[in-house]
Structures are given as C-alpha cells and as structure tokens.
Amino acid sequence: xxxxxxxxxxxxxxxxxxxxxxxxxxxxxxxxxxxxxxxxxxxxxxxxxxxxxxxxxxxxxxxxxxxxxxxxxxxxxxxxxxxxxxxxxxxxxxxxxxxxxxxxxxxxxxxxxxxxxxxxxxxxxxxxxxxxxxxxxxxxxxxxxxxxxxxxxxxxxxxxxxxxxxxxxxxxxxxxxxxxxxxxxxxxxxxxxxxxxxxxxxxxxxxxxxxxxxxxxxxxxxxxxxxxxxxxxxxxxxxxxxx
Amino acid sequence: xxxxxxxxxxxxxxxxxxxxxxxxxxxxxxxxxxxxxxxxxxxxxxxxxxxxxxxxxxxxxxxxxxxxxxxxxxxxxxxxxxxxxxxxxxxxxxxxxxxxxxxxxxxxxxxxxxxxxxxxxxxxxxxx
Numbered sequence: 001x002x003x004x005x006x007x008x009x010x011x012x013x014x015x016x017x018x019x020x021x022x023x024x025x026x027x028x029x030x031x032x033x034x035x036x037x038x039x040x041x042x043x044x045x046x047x048x049x050x051x052x053x054x055x056x057x058x059x060x061x062x063x064x065x066x067x068x069x070x071x072x073x074x075x076x077x078x079x080x081x082x083x084x085x086x087x088x089x090x091x092x093x094x095x096x097x098x099x100x101x102x103x104x105x106x107x108x109x110x111x112x113x114x115x116x117x118x119x120x121x122x123x124x125x126x127x128x129x130x131x132x133x134x135x136x137x138x139x140x141x142x143x144x145x146x147x148x149x150x151x152x153x154x155x156x157x158x159x160x161x162x163x164x165x166x167x168x169x170x171x172x173x174x175x176x177x178x179x180x181x182x183x184x185x186x187x188x189x190x191x192x193x194x195x196x197x198x199x200x201x202x203x204x205x206x207x208x209x210x211x212x213x214x215x216x217x218x219x220x221x222x223x224x225x226x227x228x229x230x231x232x233x234x235x236x237x238x239x240x241x242x243x
Numbered sequence: 244x245x246x247x248x249x250x251x252x253x254x255x256x257x258x259x260x261x262x263x264x265x266x267x268x269x270x271x272x273x274x275x276x277x278x279x280x281x282x283x284x285x286x287x288x289x290x291x292x293x294x295x296x297x298x299x300x301x302x303x304x305x306x307x308x309x310x311x312x313x314x315x316x317x318x319x320x321x322x323x324x325x326x327x328x329x330x331x332x333x334x335x336x337x338x339x340x341x342x343x344x345x346x347x348x349x350x351x352x353x354x355x356x357x358x359x360x361x362x363x364x365x366x367x368x369x370x371x
Contacts, residue, residue, distance in 0.1 A: 021318075021321055021322060022318070024321075025317070025318045025321060042317055043317040043318075043320065043321060043324065046317075046318075046321045047321055047324040047325055047327070050321065050322075050325045051325055051327070051328045054325070054328065055328070061325065061326060061328055061329055064322070064325065065322060065325075065326070067322075068321075068322025068323070068325065069322065071318065071319050071321065071322050072319065072320070072322050072323045074312060074319050075284075075319050075320060075323065076264075076267045076283075076284045076287075077260060077263035077264055077267055077284075077308075077312060078312040078313065078316055078319055079267075079282070079284035079285060079287070079288055080263045080264075080266045080267050080270070080284055080287040080288050080291050081263055081288075081291075081305070081308065081309035081310075081312040081313050082288050082309075082313060083266070083287070083288040083289065083290070083291030083292035083295065083309075084291070084292075084295065084302070084305060084306060084309040084310070084313070085313065086288065086289075086292040087291070087292040087293075087295035087296050087302070090292070090296055098363060098367070099360045099363055099364065102359050102360060102363055103356045103359065103360050106355055106356060106359050107352045107355065107356040110348075110351045110352050110355045110356075111348050111351070111352045112348075114344070114347045114348040114351040114352070115344050115345065115347070115348035116344070117344075117347075118340075118343050118344035118347040118348070119340050119341065119343075119344035122339065122340035122343055122344065123340060124337050124340040124341065124344070125333075125337070128333065128337050128340065128341060132341070132344045132345065132348065135344075135345055135348045135349070136348060136349070136352050138316075139316075139317075139320050139324075140316060140319065140320055141282070141284075141285060143320065143323055144282035144284055144285060145282060145285075147282070148280045148281065148282050149280055152330060152333075153323060153326070154323060154324055154325070154326035154327040154329070154330065155327060155330060155333075155334075155341070157320055157323060157324040157327075158324060158327050159341065159345045161324070162345065163345045163346070163348070163349040166346070166349060167349050167353065171353055174350070174353055174354070175353060175357045178354060178357065178358065179361075180357035180358060180361050181361070182360065182361045182364050184360060184364060185356070185357050185358075185359075185360035185361040185364065186357065188356055188357075188360050189352070189353050189356040189357035189360065190353070192352055192356045193349055193352035193353040193356065194349065194353075196316075216356070221285065221288075222285060222288070222289060225281050225282055225285040226281055229279070229280030229281060233280075
C-alpha cells in the first residue's frame, strides 16, 4: 500500500472507532434513561460493548485507541473542570467544615488502606495492589492517581465504577442498618465511598444528602490524590515490594 | 444568524477549554517542580477552584465548557476503560483479590464515614 491510501485508511479507522464509541455511549445512556436500572450504568455498559465489538471484529486495542485517545485527551481538562462545582460549593463546605474534614480524611485514608491492604493480603501483585488505592474517588481522578503511583489506570476505572454502582445501590440500606440516620452523615458517606454514583443516589434520598455527597466526592478526590502516593510509598518501605 | 451564534458558541467553548488546559499545565508544572506523585490535573482543579473563588478567573468564562465536560465525563473515560481488555489474564487470576479488596474498601468507607459524622453531629448538638 502506498503512503497516501494508508494515511486515508488510518484516518478512517480513527474516525470509525470514535463514531462507534459515541454511538454505543448514546445507546447506553438511552437504555439507562429508559430502565433507570443502576446496574445498567452507561459507562460500564459502553466499556463492555466496545470490548465485545473489538473481540468480535478481532481489532487490537492499539488500533481502537487511535480514535479512543482523542476522547481520553479531554480527561485532563475534565478533571480541572471539576474545580467549577467545587468553587460553587466552597461556601457550603465552610459551613460544615468539621464534619466534612472528618469525613474526607477518614474516608480517604480508610478507602486507600482497606483497598491496598486486602489486595496485598490476598496475594495480588504490586500493580494490582496499587490500582486499588484510588477506588473511592471519581473515575477520571482514580485513573490519574493510578497512573502516578504505578497502578493500572483501566483496572482502577473498572473498580471505581463497579463499586460506585454497588455503593449507590446498597449504601442507604447499609447505613440505615448500622443506625446512621443523619442526612448529613448519609450524604457525606455516599459521596466519600461511591463518588458520582453515590451522589446520584444521595440526590434521590434528598437535597441535603445530595449536596453533602457532592462535597464529599469533590474533596475526597483531592485528599486521595494527595494522600495515596505517600501512603503506598510508606507501605512499600514498611512491608516491602508487595505494595 | 444561527450560524453566527453557534460560531460564537464554539469560540466560547474553545476559550473555556484553553483556560482549563492552562490550569492543567500549571498543575503539571507545579507537580514536576515539587517532584510530587500527585496528578497535575488534580492540582489544576484545586488552582481553578481557588482562582474562581477569588475571582481572578470569571466563572462565566469557564462554566459552559466545564459543565459540558463534567456532564459527559462518563463518555470521556470509556476508551481508557476499554484498556482492561489488555489485562484479561490478570483479571482471571486476581478477580477474587480485586473484588474482595474493592468491596472491603467500599463498605469500610461507608461505615466509617457514616458513623464518624453522625457521632460528631451528636456531640456538637449536646455541647452548647
């Protein structure tokens, strides 16, 4: 094949995989909007559908990602964009600063330690263990943290989305069963444990819960990004290469 | 007229995107200077929130772009998530460790944060 047709073919396959991703995502969102079933999470369904399509067509990931990485490029600015809701919430955060500071530091620390601790105890290799450190934060931040601390970003994404879905489904029931009735506590807990998906559920519980959850989610992303590298570094010094 | 307005919209979107990218660069630069393992984009997010709060950057400049990106956040991480297919074997071997660790972390955070905040509130309510 001469250079020009090859370039055209490359541009075509790049365009095709972006269009396919957009179409699958649009369909997944439509399906979710119709069923309102939290297990049909659009991101999870889209990822599964794209993987299925790539397997069926025998397309390697590298070829898909020629188009895909054009979407991934916007993850960085999208994380920065989360500064906008954070700025809008600052006044409200300041009014509940004690509860929120406690929720985010305790939540972030426990989330990191339980994730990496259990994974290491069950014999998972180094990169898997580190992928579990940012489990409780919003998916793009979880991937960014994984990339910086030697985890597998895609695995962190999968774990963050799945536990977010589960947290949204079981969270309120679990909290009631252990006697948590406060609306502030319920919201902060859902946001700290299950990021955006916990926040979506918290918003259904009530507007106090929703607002609290959004704040806990935003701050947990920041606190975990700051803590996770230090925590895994200390664990590696104390307990060796498993961490 | 419509075309002109949408052109204006594209311009505003690009300008907002440029500001977001600028903050990302600033964050990455700070992180590399400090030799920290913190993602530059997260530092950029903190800087943007601060800049918006003290009104160095007007909210109206970034809000349309930011709202758009945040609304479609899930779409943006689909390709990066698809990369799990490269780790199929690792997932098959380690699925038990991964699911146990993930669920333990989820439940621990839910319980600890819920109980801590509720206790703090009760204590604050008892004290004057």
